[in-house]
Amino acid sequence: MGKIIFYEGSNFQGRSYECSADCHDTYRHFNCCNSIRVMGGHWVGYEKPNYMGYQYVLGRGEYPNFHHWMGFNSCIRSCQMFSPYRGAYRMRIYNRPEMYGHMMESTDDCPNVYDRFGYHSIYSCNCMEGYWTFYEHPNYRGRQYFLRPGEYRACSEWGCMNPMIGSFRRMRSSLM
Secondary structure, X not given: OOXXXXXXXXXXOOOEEEEOOXXXXXXOOOOOOOEEEEEEOEEEEEEEOOOEEEXXXXXXXXXXXXXXXXXXXXXXXXXXXXXXXXXXXXXXEEEEHHHEEEEEEEOOOEOOHHHHHOOOEOOEEEEEEOOEEEEEEOOOEEXXXXXXXXXXXXXXXXXXXXXXXXXXXXXXXXXX
């Protein structure tokens, strides 16, 4: 069973809230989040209620301040747990909306989209197998976008307004 603990203070200090299921609005439990412990499960924290805003993919471990989960601030207003996945991974990315343009297929991590594919913009994708995370910058840095299996016909469907993606990786249980 998954469990995540949010703390108002850095280094696991102050008021805390334990969560073991999806929570669409955390505001009634805490005002800000400056540290997190993931005791079990795989989680996505969101900056805004109802699973909106910046996304933070959180695996098992300790995050003593928001910089450790690549946060931009101390706001976590909703969270979702996702089940571990141990199967094959496969994704097609496109440099145009609606799955048009140049298509590239990937089954593994990509630390630098431009070096591998020759372009930065990913306008649409089809995650055929596995969970994936897109990152705004190369080497798994910057804003994060969590993708479940399915078709994403525009980058806004994974929560992004800018199609610039620097890297992506599979969400594997061994990394969590």
